[in-house]
Amino acid sequence: MRPSARQNNQLRKVSFEVNVNRYAEGSCLIKMGNTHVLCTASIENGRPTWKRQQGLGGGWVTADYAMLPRATHVRRGRDSNKTDFRAVEIKRLVGRALRSVVDLDVLGERQIFIDCDVLQADGGTRCASITGGFVAMYLACEKLVKCGEMRKNPITHFLAAISVGVHNGNVVIDLDYDEDCHAEVDANFVVADGGALVEVQATGESKPFTGEQMDAMLKLAKDGVAALINLQKQVVEG
């Protein structure tokens, strides 16, 4: 029995509230249970400096990730002198994941910035950032297409992410914070529409794991992502 009384393959209640920011080209407030992430997608003209310096063409997609000071049980003040290593790891993952489904040549000399700000955290914030960030990015691209600034949407696949883990010996999906703290294995899967894998990260927190557990987690993740992508499609076609 899971602490939340959910089935092993049952996601938390998911909702997407779109266009929540009047300035961003695209925006989405995703809630997965008590995890709430405000995602905005900003599109700016011009290549990033490093592409220009290296004479490379095409656009770029990058992400930022931060938590509000009281997103967690204990307040965590901003300390501008301390790099948040965990946030660095996550923003690189989010950027890499979202970039993987954008055709950078179609994007052209533009950069997309996805900002993921965790208003409240209860486990799974990096996956929520990818899933919600995708919606914000999709809406931003659609907006540019509609107003004629971009000839077509450079997004090649829908994309979502979900956490899976082994808890009390069971393979379970979409762990909340309490469950995550006591999980034996903790994994995150970023999966594209159709089931192709974009990124897999699995860590044996308290003990190593087996290839069989890996397979079981992968299967659960694919189903969970398929459900999330269905929701994304409903939302963006709104």
Next chain:
Amino acid sequence: MRPSARQNNQLRKVSFEVNVNRYAEGSCLIKMGNTHVLCTASIENGRPTWKRQQGLGGGWVTADYAMLPRATHVRRGRDSNKTDFRAVEIKRLVGRALRSVVDLDVLGERQIFIDCDVLQADGGTRCASITGGFVAMYLACEKLVKCGEMRKNPITHFLAAISVGVHNGNVVIDLDYDEDCHAEVDANFVVADGGALVEVQATGESKPFTGEQMDAMLKLAKDGVAALINLQKQVVEG
């Protein structure tokens, strides 16, 4: 005629959504028109380090203020190496203002941290932070009183803040971003319940101003704050 078609003494639509964060002792999402600020109040045990080092008793109240990267028309990335001077000025003001209505001896060996995160900015974010931060702080104190951790609420007065300015020669209240950009004088008034002044800041942006204008601004501000404090009372007595 104001750009927003409001009367000179007319506030924007104001709303307070309370208890929006499950971890903070008190929280409030304040919306003044398109300015949206998420305020949380966290109460921690213990004196601040500097009070301990100086052998001083009593508690303390401090604030932080930040904007999400896309709170504004143009995205502004976090640059951990650049201090945001404007934010520093504002967080000092917010902390000072809220501290002025707390009896630090009654608070005892506790610190209150007010975090104000601007989700969307359209002028008046510092005043919204004070007005919304007060509600969050009040709720946090009430919570501790109710659960018996604090013998009585250390807050001595209700408190709110409002911006007033001179625009096209008219003294107007609660300027939005467009109006603020073209204001000749820009002022912020922090006022306690009953009309006593806590902080006054007035700047002649494009030209100096007169004592008469100062008086007119003060009068408008007092009325505006009185209306805001009425709303605060309804909300916290909910």
Next chain:
Amino acid sequence: MRPSARQNNQLRKVSFEVNVNRYAEGSCLIKMGNTHVLCTASIENGRPTWKRQQGLGGGWVTADYAMLPRATHVRRGRDSNKTDFRAVEIKRLVGRALRSVVDLDVLGERQIFIDCDVLQADGGTRCASITGGFVAMYLACEKLVKCGEMRKNPITHFLAAISVGVHNGNVVIDLDYDEDCHAEVDANFVVADGGALVEVQATGESKPFTGEQMDAMLKLAKDGVAALINLQKQVVEG
């Protein structure tokens, strides 16, 4: 009775020593009692980067403010990793105040940097920085006019600043450190020649204040600034 035995409306002994720095275009060591601030004005050709990027014309005026490590009772070492929030607040005020009396179009594509270094602090350093910084800036502009680099002095008004406060229930001017520590209300007025207000900042340190006190402070400030501007004129006309 004030701790310093001065009258309520009596300034401390003020002196301006000009051209104390051989490199700066203008310089002034201002002493207001035991508060000593070394002000230099440097004029550099070229617009600031942000004006260039936004395609804006005209010049700019900016200020910096710092205290020497032993300007105060207790030594305060330089810690390059900690932003001095108070200094940030002050340098923004000084820059804004001095900029308000410069015609940026007449200044042309130049920047004026006012550096205010507090050699010794005994209250009122921000006001002394504005009053002394004005003299340095005036002299710097005059120098460029005299040597033919600038067609006319871009300064539109004389300008000075003074602190006023409520101490033991009395409205008093030009508080020194001891008085300032125990003041109930602490205010700073930046006033242009002729009495027009440029910036007003008033804070109820230990308790709120009234509109009547505000008026009394304003009156005292205007008289004090008028005296300071008289001295400035004598000094710059040498």
Next chain:
Amino acid sequence: MRPSARQNNQLRKVSFEVNVNRYAEGSCLIKMGNTHVLCTASIENGRPTWKRQQGLGGGWVTADYAMLPRATHVRRGRDSNKTDFRAVEIKRLVGRALRSVVDLDVLGERQIFIDCDVLQADGGTRCASITGGFVAMYLACEKLVKCGEMRKNPITHFLAAISVGVHNGNVVIDLDYDEDCHAEVDANFVVADGGALVEVQATGESKPFTGEQMDAMLKLAKDGVAALINLQKQVVEG
């Protein structure tokens, strides 16, 4: 055919030079082809601060990772003001991996610091850091056991890591820099003695990948790690 003319399942030439540092409790210079990483393990008494503050017992294992400025084709100067996001990601991985095979209760109130300095990089530096860092850590623990400071070696399993990828459609092991740059999928497997998985990270660089490819990579990685662990055992029993 691979650029290096190796078989798909063929590791580069691997060597471990141990006790290369006279101060560290354990040390190892690992060379995997042209990738050279100097690993030292330092054991210090005392719990980390965060454990002490939270009242937690047991020891801790942490890692650092850095490249010398000319470890790569292009010199990369140290810039103390810019956080190296990639290095942050890697040092978290290395620390997590090595910690997973240490019994922190047996370690007792001690911290192990693994420093991995890349003298020369040619792909696979994070895996070499884990594999070489393990040897340094093992030797350090043995040393403390031998001199009677620790009752038994707290290491529970041997551990190594290897990169695997998909290049030109083939699943290949231990990619060098040239191969890595053009790989379609890039994965790192941290595997314990006996084949249990400790960490899996797989990224579709240019396109998504399938569960079948995941399985094939996993199989190749297990064989490669088994070979590396054999070498580790020979070296530490040396």
Next chain:
Amino acid sequence: MRPSARQNNQLRKVSFEVNVNRYAEGSCLIKMGNTHVLCTASIENGRPTWKRQQGLGGGWVTADYAMLPRATHVRRGRDSNKTDFRAVEIKRLVGRALRSVVDLDVLGERQIFIDCDVLQADGGTRCASITGGFVAMYLACEKLVKCGEMRKNPITHFLAAISVGVHNGNVVIDLDYDEDCHAEVDANFVVADGGALVEVQATGESKPFTGEQMDAMLKLAKDGVAALINLQKQVVEG
């Protein structure tokens, strides 16, 4: 002929203005020609943290060095994110030099902080900082002895420093900025009362130098320092 028309062994006009700061235990404004350095000595109780951690007794002496933004021909803004390498080198030299003439056991559990702020620079600022810093330190120690806080003055020797160089083939003393810029050899000598050497630094700026030049510079420096120490004695015995 020197640019300043001075003799090769002729110092610039030197003056010491003491007790210029009302808070510091000792202070001195030294002027060597147009080089003006404000030196303060602050004595605080307690050992430095590192001595306490290592269980070492006795006091410590340390120095800081900074230039005001317009101490030089070209304004140099404070950039809190860039370490001033030159200042670091100088403050280490000043601290080391002054520490060498203090008996740290007699000083006891106290720290002396010497702050050297260059108000105006015209060459030789590091030597002026040592020579003026010594006076400030001497006065601070005397003050503590006089008020009975310290049983005797811990200073063992008088100490001063002077720059010497080779300019146009001539060995000359106390170079000003213009001379320094074109010197072939640039040296600084820190010498104790009686002629014993404390620190020697000599650099061949544009070409190497000989042992004979070294000897000639040493001789000139000793005479110059002897003159400076005479002045120091007059000043402190004032």
Next chain:
Amino acid sequence: MRPSARQNNQLRKVSFEVNVNRYAEGSCLIKMGNTHVLCTASIENGRPTWKRQQGLGGGWVTADYAMLPRATHVRRGRDSNKTDFRAVEIKRLVGRALRSVVDLDVLGERQIFIDCDVLQADGGTRCASITGGFVAMYLACEKLVKCGEMRKNPITHFLAAISVGVHNGNVVIDLDYDEDCHAEVDANFVVADGGALVEVQATGESKPFTGEQMDAMLKLAKDGVAALINLQKQVVEG
């Protein structure tokens, strides 16, 4: 008798291993006893920014210096927020020394970066960095000459550095860490081929020193450097 049982004028065992890095234009691992420094020389096209801004021609030579975390008895973690003052002092010395024997006009619009990374420290790391860095720089220049990118080698003299000190009253050369800790005088001499002095730094650590000791140290240093330069020549002519 020296702790190491060496004669007063006896260097430690010295070795130069060249071309140890496959990417750097020149590289050298220098070992002086247990002091091991990995030196790389990187040549990049283009003037440094500051030369370009000031309209100056010719190339530039600069150095960096760092210790690996466990190069010393006690591990010293990297703290990106604390400037290592000692390292700053050393890298300025190394850069200045190596630059002194390069004809910057012959070098042309190129920069040479010498990176000195101390793998293991046992005293004398700054001198080893200069001596080894020279070899790396020489090899780098030769390489560019051989491949026709530079018309001739811009190095004007061979150059090496050695530490000399007074220990137990004896003037001794090439102090190791133990000896250095207890030396009364600590000096470093940078000397060019033929015996001309490039930089002299001498510090009386525990007491001042005399001109005679200075002469004796100088003599010892010249002999030591002559021996080192002989070795350098053998190595680079390989």
